[in-house]
Amino acid sequence: MRLLTVYNHLYRQYGPQQWWPAETPFEVMVGAVLTQNTAWINVERAIANLKVADALTPEAITAAPHEILAEWLRPSGYFNIKAKRLRNYCEWYLQQGGFKTLNKLDDDALRNAVLAVNGVGPETADDILLYAFERPVFVIDAYTRRIFSRLGLLEHDMSYEAMRHHFEQQLVKEQARVALFNEYHALIVIHAKEHCRVKPQCTGCPLRRGCVGKI
């Protein structure tokens, strides 16, 4: 089975997902940091706190004392670490000149720059590249690793970079790669959440029985 075939199965099953769930590119970046190993519903609460405090800007976040920022982020868990990580990212973001300046970099330069921020690992960086800067990078998360290794299309222990390159090369000649990668990752997440979470045995799974059961 090819990766595009899996995509078509998922798209027929769930339809377009309208990702990333955010109003602005900066909100995408904040969400990408806060959703590290965390349920999205809890990230929404933290982002709501920032909005109520009128603090969903890099200026307001860097200006806030650690205790205040951590309190806003509390619902998303790991709030002390995430306060540091979000501050690191916002300080770097402002130093670099914000979206417009960063957007002039080519894909590789931008990815390396974002990845160099302490607190931003490969998945968070690729969320930001794909959903905020609309660059053609394929996001690999725990669901992707689990589903595609269960399908026998990839090795479960493959490195992040190896798996990302595999997806990007298999889909290298497709049109509108940004839109495709955007939708594909969203569909993987929605499949894992709405189908296999409700039915752990995955009976009638559109891909394969037991496709995302915990390893």
Place this chain on the structure above:
DNA sequence: AACCAGGAGACAT
């Protein structure tokens, strides 16, 4: 009431 959720860094091996 244990288990998990759209990971990453520090540190040891």
Place this chain on the structure above:
DNA sequence: ATGTCTCATGGT
């Protein structure tokens, strides 16, 4: 390069 520990809230 690869493995282990830590970080923490809220839903099931």
